[in-house]
Amino acid sequence: MSGREQDDNFFVLLQRLPVACMLTRIEDSRVLVINPAFERLFGWDAEDIVNRHSAELPIWVNAQQRDEFIERFSRTGRVQQCEARFKCLDGQTKPCLVYVEQIDLNGQACRLAMAHDMSERSNAELTLKQSEAKFSALFIDSPEPYVLFAKRSAQIADINHRFTEVFGYVPQDVIGKTAMDIGLWRYPEKRAAIIDKLMRERCLRNEPIDFIAKDGRVLNCEVSSNFILIGDDRCTLSCFKDVTEQKNIEARIKHQAYHDALTDLPNRMLLQDRLQQHLALGERHGLGCALLFFDLDHFKRVNDSLGHGCGDAVLQEVSRRLQEGVRKADTVARLGGDEFVILLTGLSGDHGQIAEHARASAADLLEAVSAPMRIEGHGLQLSCSIGIALSSEHGNTPEDLLKHADTALYGVKASGRNNIAFFEPQMQVVVSQRLQLETELRNALIAQEFELHYQPQVDARTQQIIGAEALLRWQHPEQGLISPATFMHVLEESGMILEAGHGVVLQACGFIAHLLKQGLITADSFSLSINISPRQFRQADFVARVAAAIEAQQIPTQCLKLEITEGIMIHNITDTVEKMNELRDIGIRFAIDDFGTGYSSLSYLKRLPVDLLKIDQSFINDCTHDSNDAEIVRAIIAMARSLKMELIAEGVETAEQLAFLQQQDCHIYQGYYFSCAVTSEAFCTLLGPSPGPGNVLQQNVT
Numbered sequence: 001m002s003g004r005e006q007d008d009n010f011f012v013l014l015q016r017l018p019v020a021c022m023l024t025r026i027e028d029s030r031v032l033v034i035n036p037a038f039e040r041l042f043g044w045d046a047e048d049i050v051n052r053h054s055a056e057l058p059i060w061v062n063a064q065q066r067d068e069f070i071e072r073f074s075r076t077g078r079v080q081q082c083e084a085r086f087k088c089l090d091g092q093t094k095p096c097l098v099y100v101e102q103i104d105l106n107g108q109a110c111r112l113a114m115a116h117d118m119s120e121r122s123n124a125e126l127t128l129k130q131s132e133a134k135f136s137a138l139f140i141d142s143p144e145p146y147v148l149f150a151k152r153s154a155q156i157a158d159i160n161h162r163f164t165e166v167f168g169y170v171p172q173d174v175i176g177k178t179a180m181d182i183g184l185w186r187y188p189e190k191r192a193a194i195i196d197k198l199m200r201e202r203c204l205r206n207e208p209i210d211f212i213a214k215d216g217r218v219l220n221c222e223v224s225s226n227f228i229l230i231g232d233d234r235c236t237l238s239c240f241k242d243v244t245e246q247k248n249i250e251a252r253i254k255h256q257a258y259h260d261a262l263t264d265l266p267n268r269m270l271l272q273d274r275l276q277q278h279l280a281l282g283e284r285h286g287l288g289c290a291l292l293f294f295d296l297d298h299f300k301r302v303n304d305s306l307g308h309g310c311g312d313a314v315l316q317e318v319s320r321r322l323q324e325g326v327r328k329a330d331t332v333a334r335l336g337g338d339e340f341v342i343l344l345t346g347l348s349g350d351h352g353q354i355a356e357h358a359r360a361s362a363a364d365l366l367e368a369v370s371a372p373m374r375i376e377g378h379g380l381q382l383s384c385s386i387g388i389a390l391s392s393e394h395g396n397t398p399e400d401l402l403k404h405a406d407t408a409l410y411g412v413k414a415s416g417r418n419n420i421a422f423f424e425p426q427m428q429v430v431v432s433q434r435l436q437l438e439t440e441l442r443n444a445l446i447a448q449e450f451e452l453h454y455q456p457q458v459d460a461r462t463q464q465i466i467g468a469e470a471l472l473r474w475q476h477p478e479q480g481l482i483s484p485a486t487f488m489h490v491l492e493e494s495g496m497i498l499e500a501g502h503g504v505v506l507q508a509c510g511f512i513a514h515l516l517k518q519g520l521i522t523a524d525s526f527s528l529s530i531n532i533s534p535r536q537f538r539q540a541d542f543v544a545r546v547a548a549a550i551e552a553q554q555i556p557t558q559c560l561k562l563e564i565t566e567g568i569m570i571h572n573i574t575d576t577v578e579k580m581n582e583l584r585d586i587g588i589r590f591a592i593d594d595f596g597t598g599y600s601s602l603s604y605l606k607r608l609p610v611d612l613l614k615i616d617q618s619f620i621n622d623c624t625h626d627s628n629d630a631e632i633v634r635a636i637i638a639m640a641r642s643l644k645m646e647l648i649a650e651g652v653e654t655a656e657q658l659a660f661l662q663q664q665d666c667h668i669y670q671g672y673y674f675s676c677a678v679t680s681e682a683f684c685t686l687l688g689p690s691p692g693p694g695n696v697l698q699q700n701v702t
């Protein structure tokens with residue numbers, strides 16, 4: 001083949017080559033030819049390229065690239081495997097692998113440039129780079145602690161920042177060591193089973209594992225692991241999610257759900273749970289349990305008189321004494337208020353022996369709790385009552401046993417408190433009576449069956465009625481008039497006193513308005529006293545309620561007097577004085593009821609804006625034939641005089657009692673000697689022509 005034929009064949013071959021080719025004459029750097037693959041790759045056609053000078057070709061990305069390329073070729077005569085980007089007709093650039101060779105064609109020195117399209121490889125590399133970047137971002141910057149282990153040796157290959165933060169180890173401490181080497185496992189004996197699971201399932205998902213941090217802290221973690229390939233290395237990538245705080249919170253929430261906040265004792269739910277378990281266990285092993293329902297006698301008085309803070313401290317002390325008084329296996333639970341339940345478990349022997357064990361334990365607890373205690377500077381001695389129910393004998397379910405122990409407790413309370421009693425079926429009658437009374441009282445409130453009766457207060461010197469005490473009566477549809485002695489404690493304990501007490505305020509104000517309107521009294525010469533229970537007085541809006549009732553009836557405020565007991569004064573003295581002053585500011589006056597029976601603290605009395613002392617009827621009863629009581633009455637009268645307070649004696653039944661009081665210069669009195677409490681109509685009649693002593697109006701109160 002001649003040289004010419006060879007050159008022609010070369011051109012034919014060039015046209016068919018799948019690689020983009022461009023032939024340039026070296027002498028003048030003009031392009032002689034490009035092939036179709038070139039046109040396809042870059043979009044340029046022969047017109048754009050052929051006959052142009054190398055430096056003027058539109059394929060260069062910029063002048064610098066062009067100059068470097070041409071300079072490189074001139075220096076070395078060839079270009080091998082050079083990666084470069086070239087501009088296409090559509091403005092994009094294409095990554096190419098370029099070869100340039102010098103060849104002779106028709107006796108002319110030429111450059112043959114061949115460009116392989118690298119777009120796909122470039123894309124693959126980019127993807128790899130991106131995924132590497134993603135992994136490293138995930139690993140290094142992850143908010144969870146990560147460890148990369150060499151799969152075969154289990155040595156740590158890398159850790160991230162978060163691992164250092166949580167576990168305290170820096171990379172130098174751990175890289176090249178296993179988790180066992182650095183003592184990471186809290187329970188190393190569990191490792192084999194977990195590794196086995198990882199191998200079997202090819203991954204771990206939130207596996208709960210405890211570890212030890214560098215400073216010795218125990219960390220509850222959830223571990224997730226996967227096998228990955230990094231380069232050619234097989235690795236295990238593990239995330240050690242620290243759930244210690246979450247676990248602690250969960251444990252705290254669970255604890256709170258099953259424990260009483262004040263004493264940290266088990267609550268009703270946990271007690272029932274344990275009771276259920278012990279009943280089942282007892283049945284299987286022939287062992288008995290005893291449930292002791294425990295209640296402090298008159299605990300409400302502690303709260304009312306010394307305040308809730310002191311009441312809480314008493315409950316904490318009682319809870320301590322109860323816990324100290326039982327075995328570790330027994331449960332002391334608090335159900336609320338002053339109600340505790342003690343569960344004695346694993347009791348062996350016959351019924352008699354089990355009962356004796358329970359009785360002896362209850363007696364010990366009664367004694368322990370009744371021992372004197374000193375709370376916030378107050379010396380206290382409390383008694384308590386305990387009701388007992390025994391498994392199998394008194395019930396086989398938690399509900400039955402609790403109910404029966406509660407009933408037994410009720411039995412103790414009904415028969416005078418400070419004692420122990422086992423459940424007896426007839427006790428249930430007493431409980432149902434009490435429940436029935438509560439229901440009936442609720443209905444009575446709705447049906448407005450409560451009414452006020454009025455007991456006159458008299459000035460013995462003039463025989464004039466100068467006031468009255470409003471006393472609550474229940475007009476029962478079947479039983480007739482019922483005295484507050486029967487139901488007042490139930491109203492108090494159930495909280496119904498708030499509604500009933502407010503009804504009293506409204507009725508009393510209405511009655512004053514009525515008396516004024518009828519001209520039976522004048523604002524200056526008469527005042528009506530109403531009893532205020534401690535719970536009612538402690539209501540946040542008590543002052544506003546009283547003020548609103550007065551406002552609604554448009555009555556002079558000095559016509560209303562509030563009788564409070566000493567218990568109210570001692571409870572939160574600041575709040576008490578504040579409320580009393582607010583009411584005093586609008587003209588309402590205060591009387592201290594049952595004076596002499598409670599704390600009778602002079603220091604409290606001096607701080608309170610009290611106008612009147614009521615000498616309790618228990619002293620009046622015997623003042624004529626008991627020198628002690630006579631002395632107490634004299635002392636109370638002297639004290640009231642020195643504090644510049646008015647005085648009234650209550651429960652005066654005889655002329656002798658009145659004469660004694662008048663000798664002591666106490667002329668205002670209230671009592672059966674003049675009149676018992678009467679209906680509003682009868683009271684209006686009393687206010688008419690002066691009836692004088694001896695005209696006792698009797699009411700049949702059951």
Ligand SMILES: Nc1nc2c(ncn2[C@@H]2O[C@@H]3COP(=O)(O)O[C@H]4[C@@H](O)[C@H](n5cnc6c(=O)[nH]c(N)nc65)O[C@@H]4COP(=O)(O)O[C@H]3[C@H]2O)c(=O)[nH]1
Nearest residue numbers: 471472483484485488504531532533651652653671672673
């Ligand atoms: N033996 C005897 N008793 C006399 C004599 N004169 C009056 N009494 C009775 O003594 C009690 C005096 O009321 P209290 O000490 O405030 O004692 C009251 C008071 O603490 C409470 N109470 C009555 N009404 C209300 C009320 O509206 N609200 C509140 N919170 N408590 C009330 O119930 C207690 C008992 O009230 P009552 O049964 O009405 O009993 C009244 C009254 O009927 C007498 O000469 N001899």
